[in-house]
Amino acid sequence: MTDQAYNFAYLDEQTKRMIRRAILKGVAVPGYQVPFASREMPMPYGWGTGGVQVTAACLTPEDVLKVIDQGADDTTNAVSIRKFFQRTAGVATTEATAEATLIQTRHRIPEAPLTEGQILVYQVPIPEPLRFLEPRETETRKMHSLEEYGLMHVKLYEDIARHGHIATAYAYPVKVEGRYVMDPSPIPRFDNPKLSGSPALQLFGAGREQRIYALPPFTQAVSLDFEDHPFEASKAPHDCDLCGAADSYLDEVITDDQGGRMFVCSDTDHCRCRREAGHVGRLGTPMIEGVA
Amino acid sequence: MYVAVKGGERAIDNAHAYLAEERRGDPSVAELSTTQIREQLRLAVNRVMAEGSLYDPDLAALAIKQARGDLIEAVFLIRAYRTTLPRHGVSRPVNTAQMAVTRRISATFKDAPGGQVLGPTFDYTHRLLDFTLEANGEAPVAPRAPAMAAVVPHITSFLNRDGMIEEAPHDDTPPPDLTREPMELPADRALRLQAIARGDEGFILSLAYSTQRGYGRTHAFVGELRIGTVAVEMEVPELGFAICIGEIEVTECETVNQFKGSRTEPPQFTRGYGLTFGQNERKSIAMSLVDRALRWKELGEDYSGAPAQDEEFVLMHADNVQATGFLEHIKLPHYVDFQSELELVRKLRAEVEASTMREAAE
Numbered sequence A: 001m002t003d004q005a006y007n008f009a010y011l012d013e014q015t016k017r018m019i020r021r022a023i024l025k026g027v028a029v030p031g032y033q034v035p036f037a038s039r040e041m042p043m044p045y046g047w048g049t050g051g052v053q054v055t056a057a058c059l060t061p062e063d064v065l066k067v068i069d070q071g072a073d074d075t076t077n078a079v080s081i082r083k084f085f086q087r088t089a090g091v092a093t094t095e096a097t098a099e100a101t102l103i104q105t106r107h108r109i110p111e112a113p114l115t116e117g118q119i120l121v122y123q124v125p126i127p128e129p130l131r132f133l134e135p136r137e138t139e140t141r142k143m144h145s146l147e148e149y150g151l152m153h154v155k156l157y158e159d160i161a162r163h164g165h166i167a168t169a170y171a172y173p174v175k176v177e178g179r180y181v182m183d184p185s186p187i188p189r190f191d192n193p194k195l196s197g198s199p200a201l202q203l204f205g206a207g208r209e210q211r212i213y214a215l216p217p218f219t220q221a222v223s224l225d226f227e228d229h230p231f232e233a234s235k236a237p238h239d240c241d242l243c244g245a246a247d248s249y250l251d252e253v254i255t256d257d258q259g260g261r262m263f264v265c266s267d268t269d270h271c272r273c274r275r276e277a278g279h280v281g282r283l284g285t286p287m288i289e290g291v292a
Numbered sequence B: 001m002y003v004a005v006k007g008g009e010r011a012i013d014n015a016h017a018y019l020a021e022e023r024r025g026d027p028s029v030a031e032l033s034t035t036q037i038r039e040q041l042r043l044a045v046n047r048v049m050a051e052g053s054l055y056d057p058d059l060a061a062l063a064i065k066q067a068r069g070d071l072i073e074a075v076f077l078i079r080a081y082r083t084t085l086p087r088h089g090v091s092r093p094v095n096t097a098q099m100a101v102t103r104r105i106s107a108t109f110k111d112a113p114g115g116q117v118l119g120p121t122f123d124y125t126h127r128l129l130d131f132t133l134e135a136n137g138e139a140p141v142a143p144r145a146p147a148m149a150a151v152v153p154h155i156t157s158f159l160n161r162d163g164m165i166e167e168a169p170h171d172d173t174p175p176p177d178l179t180r181e182p183m184e185l186p187a188d189r190a191l192r193l194q195a196i197a198r199g200d201e202g203f204i205l206s207l208a209y210s211t212q213r214g215y216g217r218t219h220a221f222v223g224e225l226r227i228g229t230v231a232v233e234m235e236v237p238e239l240g241f242a243i244c245i246g247e248i249e250v251t252e253c254e255t256v257n258q259f260k261g262s263r264t265e266p267p268q269f270t271r272g273y274g275l276t277f278g279q280n281e282r283k284s285i286a287m288s289l290v291d292r293a294l295r296w297k298e299l300g301e302d303y304s305g306a307p308a309q310d311e312e313f314v315l316m317h318a319d320n321v322q323a324t325g326f327l328e329h330i331k332l333p334h335y336v337d338f339q340s341e342l343e344l345v346r347k348l349r350a351e352v353e354a355s356t357m358r359e360a361a362e
Helices: A011-026 A050-060 A076-089 A137-145 A150-163 A189-195 A268-276 B008-024 B034-040 B044-052 B057-066 B071-082 B155-163 B189-197 B200-214 B281-294 B311-317 B320-329 B335-361
Strands: A064-069 A102-106 A118-122 A174-176 A181-182 A203-205 A213-214 A221-223 A252-255 A261-265 B100-105 B220-236 B241-257 B270-276
Touching: A011 A050, A011 A064, A011 A203, A011 A213, A050 A076, A050 A102, A050 A203, A050 A213, A050 B071, A064 A268, A076 A102, A076 B220, A137 B311, A150 B200, A174 A268, A181 B044, A252 B335, A261 A268, B034 B044, B034 B057, B044 B071, B044 B200, B044 B270, B057 B071, B071 B320, B155 B220, B155 B241, B189 B270, B189 B281, B189 B311, B200 B320, B220 B281, B241 B281, B270 B281, B281 B311
Parallel strands: A064 A102, A102 A118, A118 A203
Antiparallel strands: A174 A181, A174 A221, A203 A213, A252 A261, B100 B220, B220 B241, B241 B270
């Protein structure tokens, strides 16, 4: 059902143009945070308003939309955002990563490699990678313009001195094309290698903080590290208990009050595809065609 | 055996149906009409209009009803609606000297031209619960006085005649619009006032209170507080002159603050300014205190590090729609981030354990 009371994809055309201009600027200066006049959306700030505005500005009636939250298509907020665009844009939706032309995500990059022509839109809570080192926006903007990233390296060094490791598990900062340090949104650092050199266009929208930034296709994004402490993508040392995947990011599910737990793919589409292809994990059952 | 949690869509629909039922409450009790809210909960309506940045008492009443009385939620509904409205133009600045006042008081002068007009105020009421309101009482009728003179001059203008108070700087540059442009810092006074006017009443109140208690003290008196209706005029290009498109009720507060003078300015009083939609005294007084505290730089005062002097701190945290959204978003699933932290903490703990074992063995 399309809601006729609103323009295609909710926002009016002038607002979409304003957002597209910010996106184009972001694409032209990869990793740079472009201020934009974020609008109040009919969902709360912090729930994906930046991503929703970027998606609204990019959607065309021919698009096929996929929305994930924590890698899953069926988490409540993913359902809510998908429904919003079904209602206001009437676009086709899918759960299959390969079929989607535009994917809006919160906290994950799909396991299946993205392809040329696809757009991945990230919901970003705090776009500023330096924010927890320096709370003032006026200061951090200055630091970016002067390429003054020493503070970040000191922080990473202190982590190593204290813990023996860099103690950042998600939202792990990257340097884009040797220039801007960028927050990849709170994806687990397991996903960081997928940011770099992706054939897809990656757009980042932060509604409350009024910022848009981008990684154009085939842009280099290097996770910050030290020569003697190289970056390490980490995940739970298990295989998926449903599909047996050894190389996908896993969620831990508590199964009883006796310490029982299982590990399953956080990317629900990836897990389903593997099970349909006949892969069975430790606790999985062989999947019969069409029955979940 | 683990079964993937499905059916999020149905759960959401059912939750919303439950919410709608809860909103209505006991169906044997008569339903509250939006006109009742508009007329009898007027101060709530005013707050929603002020923080929602939209002067429409009927819509504000509807939002309060839909939000089950949660005023921040009602402000959010109004904001989300407001942002979809087309923009036909910009009004001329309202002339508050021409206000038809229902209340006008000064704390700095015992009397002044125009007089002290108390109007409908809670001040001097004894806060004793009035149990007669539990029954449906008669509609109270207040005694009436003849209407006041058309123009009630501002009290600060009397001070100004002797140069005792700074001039209100005259500025004809169109003010920035924070609903259409991203907030840029440092902000000018017009932008700051705009942000504070739609900022959360509680937040602005607490900031103002903190200046009174010494965190960025500016020692404010209420020079004048006035409430009443003003005409809204708009230039229509096709006509070539301004026409009145309606009237709105506003509350205006001007504070008079101590100022010991600087290298360029002799000692004189300075101003803080507050203006809100509707009768909204607490907010407009608080606004004028925070406005004054934020002016330390232009007046050459010291920055004492007080929160109310810190423009970035005040402007970035005053909006309750932003604040509540971000605060409540931590209810959303965070399995993925939490899992990565879990792995990290496990790894660090394993290493600590291993090293204590080693030390014990040695």
